[in-house]
Amino acid sequence: MTILTRRAFLKVAGVTGAALLTGCQVREDAAPVAAGGSSAGEAALAPAPVEILVTPTGSLYIQSYSSRPTVQGESWNLNVHGLVERPRTLTLADVRSFPKVEELRTLECIGNPVGGSLIGNIVWGGFAAQALWDDVGILPEATRARFEAEDDYSTSVEMKWISQPGALLVYEMNGEPLPTAHGFPLRILMPGLYGQKMPKWIREIEFINYDHVGYWESRGWSDVASVQTNSIIQQPRELGGLPQGSVPVFGVAFAGLRRIARVEVRLDEGDWLAAELIQAESPLTWTQWAFDWPADAGRHRIAVRASDETGFVQSTEADSILSSSYPDGTDNIHSVVVSVG
Secondary structure (H helix, E strand, O other), X not given: XXXXXXXXHHHHHHHHOOOOOOOOOOOOOOOOOOOOOOOOOOOOOOOOOOOOOOOOHHHOOXXXXXXXXXXXXXXXXXXXXXXXXXXXXXXXXXXXXXXXXXXXXXXXXXXXXXXXXXXXXXXXXXEEHHHHHHHHOEOOOOOEEEEEEOOXXXXXXXXXXXXXXXXXXXXXXXXXXXXHHHOOOOEEEOOOEOHHXXXXXXXXXXXXXXXXXXXXXXXXXXXXXXOOOEEEEEEOOXXXXXXXXXXXXXXXXXXXXXXXXXXXXXXXXXXXXXXXXXXXXXXXXXXXXXXXXXXXXXXXXXXXXXXXXXXXXXXOEOOOOOOOOOOOOOOOEEEEEEEEO
C-alpha cells in the first residue's frame, strides 16, 4: 500500500480536522467548514477533498465499555498462551522488536448509526501478527482466539480472522505512540471486522478450542461483527441551509474486506447518478466520493448508496438519520434533507 509522506499527512490532516467527528455522539459542528463566511442562514461549504484523508488522532471516535484504564508501559506484559507450543510473555520492548509495519486503515464501530461519526482513517504502526503466531506455534486444534484487555473487556474471534494476512498488532497511530484513549500500549487490527472485535489495551491472547461469548456478544451484538457495506454523506449536513448554484456533495464509503465498486447519489426522487471516487490501493482504506450538485431553490433530499465488488448494492432506506445498527452494523442508505436558497 502507498503510505502518505509526512508532508502529505499533515496536509490532509489539516483539511479533514473539521470534517470528522470526535466521541460517540454525532456532533452538531462536525460538517466541514470552508474559510470565509456565507450569507445569513446558509452553511459554509468546503471543497470536495482531492486525496485520501487521514483522520487526526484527536478526531478519531472513542468507544469503551467501561472506564478507561491507566496502563504503565514499563510494567505491562502481553501473555500469549493456550493451545500453543511455546507460550510467551512479552514486554513493550519485545513487542517493538518485531519488524515494523505502517499501514493506512479505516476503523469503524459496529454501533455506528446510518450517517454516523464512529469511523476514521488512521496510519497505524506496529507489526504483522503472524510473526508472533509463528513464534508461539499455534496448535492445529485451536479454533478461536480469546482477547482480554486491561479494562477486563473480553471478546473472541474465529482463527480465520486472526491468522489472515494483514492482521496487525499496533502501538502507534499517525506516527506517535497510541494515546491511552486508543489503547496504549497495544491493540489489534484484523481486516474486515468492526472495532468490537479489535480490543484496546490488550494484555492476554489465548488460543482455545471452545466457544467464548464476549461482553458485547452476551448483550446480543453480532459474534462475527464483519463490516457491512455502507456510505456516508459528510457534506451537506441534515437540514443545512445552502446557497443556490454549485454545491460540493461528498463523503466516504467502506466495506471492510471488499472494495467499493461504485457510489451513487440520488436527488429527491430522481435517478441514481454516479459519484467520482478517490480510492487507495487497499479496500481496507475508505473510499471517498464526491458529486457536484447544481442546486436550485427549495427543499431537497440527498441520498447516497454504495456497491461493492461482490455486486452487493445498498437498497434499504433508513427510517431515521440515527437508524440503529444493532445487532450487526448497518448497510441502510443514508440521506439528508436540506434547504436551498
